[in-house]
Amino acid sequence: MRMGQGVEWALHCCLNLAWVGAPVPGARLAGHYDLPAAYLNKQLQALVRAGICDSVPGPRGGFRLAREPGAVSLLDVVVALEGPEEAFRCTSILGAAPGGDPAADYSGSCAISLSMRSAELAWRRELAARSLADVAADVVRHAPDAPQRVRAALAP
Amino acid sequence: MRMGQGVEWALHCCLNLAWVGAPVPGARLAGHYDLPAAYLNKQLQALVRAGICDSVPGPRGGFRLAREPGAVSLLDVVVALEGPEEAFRCTSILGAAPGGDPAADYSGSCAISLSMRSAELAWRRELAARSLADVAADVVRHAPDAPQRVRAALAP
DNA sequence: GAAACCTGGACATCTAATATCCGGGATGTG
DNA sequence: CACATCCCGGATATTAGATGTCCAGGTTTC
Numbered sequence: 001m002r003m004g005q006g007v008e009w010a011l012h013c014c015l016n017l018a019w020v021g022a023p024v025p026g027a028r029l030a031g032h033y034d035l036p037a038a039y040l041n042k043q044l045q046a047l048v049r050a051g052i053c054d055s056v057p058g059p060r061g062g063f064r065l066a067r068e069p070g071a072v073s074l075l076d077v078v079v080a081l082e083g084p085e086e087a088f089r090c091t092s093i094l095g096a097a098p099g100g101d102p103a104a105d106y107s108g109s110c111a112i113s114l115s116m117r118s119a120e121l122a123w124r125r126e127l128a129a130r131s132l133a134d135v136a137a138d139v140v141r142h143a144p145d146a147p148q149r150v151r152a153a154l155a156p
Numbered sequence: 157m158r159m160g161q162g163v164e165w166a167l168h169c170c171l172n173l174a175w176v177g178a179p180v181p182g183a184r185l186a187g188h189y190d191l192p193a194a195y196l197n198k199q200l201q202a203l204v205r206a207g208i209c210d211s212v213p214g215p216r217g218g219f220r221l222a223r224e225p226g227a228v229s230l231l232d233v234v235v236a237l238e239g240p241e242e243a244f245r246c247t248s249i250l251g252a253a254p255g256g257d258p259a260a261d262y263s264g265s266c267a268i269s270l271s272m273r274s275a276e277l278a279w280r281r282e283l284a285a286r287s288l289a290d291v292a293a294d295v296v297r298h299a300p301d302a303p304q305r306v307r308a309a310l311a312p
Numbered sequence: 313g314a315a316a317c318c319t320g321g322a323c324a325t326c327t328a329a330t331a332t333c334c335g336g337g338a339t340g341t342g
Numbered sequence: 343c344a345c346a347t348c349c350c351g352g353a354t355a356t357t358a359g360a361t362g363t364c365c366a367g368g369t370t371t372c
Contacts, residue, residue: 002328003157003243004360011268012249025317033204033336034252039362058370074271081336087159087243093168096190096307111294112167115230119282138267153254158359160329181348195331200349214339215347 006043006081018069019147023062050080075127089115162199174225175303179218206236244272255263
């Protein structure tokens, strides 16, 4: 089971955008981490579609956070890039077993499906309870000059 | 992000094995759910390697649970099939950023990595706290004759 | 108008999951 | 012992998804 790399990229980019404030071109973000610009751009576009980022075309344009860092949870970013589907997907194989209804959807009644879903909910709860502002605060506690260095590297 | 289908198959099979008690051939389990026998067999083999199942060759052989259902957690099954690696993998892109150490491993210090890892721990905790016996008890509560029907369909 | 920048789609590539097949070994039965 | 049953593990397709590239448009600033 593996999460797309875009999540890691997007989270780092969002933290940086939170510190810069002004729009940052996607190419500059890509250069900052030595990432493929065109591909990173796709992830940023997904953040825009999810309402997490704003995009500004033209010179002096780029991407910026659309909300306060405290109003963007890690879950928001994960869902924006990975979609809302659960990692465990019940395919209702009980319907193929003797006595089962092949047309029924067991995802809401199968005890296995419910257990897996419940565990995944715990994961989502943790992610939802943690905002970009929380993470940023942790970074600053460990490296107080991080915001300033990011601004120096990325600000126009 | 998606979990392999083998996890669902294996969990259903393990529940059945818990109810049957005697060894059940992989082909019979596959027929029970109309699954590809050769492929399901690979998942069962992984359960054997993980010490969750025993395999008995020869006539009257098959697979059976190697431990009490109460001693097999959902996490055991997930790890047996998906491996111990985390879904979120820190690739230390901070090392490529200005001021970063390209050779360093940031997975233990990067605040983003730590947050993602912490959320995943919550998921694993839930899975570890739930055993096959717990799930089986839920099934019986909802369909008291399930164990008997499974035995009738799968027992030798 | 030109340059900077985002948008969205089409396309190529690579990896992992899914699936099949076969030769081999172990075990119980007659 | 001979045979049927069944697991083991490697080699090999097939497919879907993730990764990555490219280009023909827009929009905005200067």
